[in-house]
Amino acid sequence: MNIQPDWWKRMLGARNRIAEVRKSKKLTQGQLAEKVDVHVSTISRLENGGIDLTQEYIELIAAALEVEPMALLFDLSVLAQTPEEKSWLELGRTLDPEMRELVQQLIKAKSK
Known part of the structure; x- marks a missing residue:
């Protein structure tokens, strides 16, 4: 069971920067999905808020994009x-x- 504090859920409910960072790295959703080992629809839904952006997803995507995890949430x-x-x-x-x-x-x- 993955229980996250309320502040984490509120923060993740805000718009994330996955698409912005992905595009700055000149990657398609499909290419990022391949790097993260998920279906392209998962990347699309994460970018658009269709599914919860968990800490695990943040860490996987940040590693794939070679950025700090916080860069997916905030413009550093x-x-x-x-x-x-x-x-x-x-x-x-x-x-x-x-x-x-x-x-x-x-x-x-x-x-x-």
């Missing part, structure tokens, strides 16, 4: 306060996962 770019922060955020989005990890390690090493 609006959290950046300055033009420089927004620039860093956009740069980070263009890096492949391996390069992103290297950059994070370098920044952590330099900040010690």
Whole structure:
């Protein structure tokens, strides 16, 4: 049984960003469905709110799209306060996962 707190259900009732993120990655619903190992109709219904977006779906889809799970619910770019922060955020989005990890390690090493 998957019992979720009320705040989680209310948050997930809001419009999600799956379609927006999927399109930014230039993927079709069918391609995303294949990556997540679900039927294309499941992706369509998740994008349109036809079925509940569970934490499991969020994690699977985020991994398939190579984004942070929260990016499927919120536009993380609006959290950046300055033009420089927004620039860093956009740069980070263009890096492949391996390069992103290297950059994070370098920044952590330099900040010690």
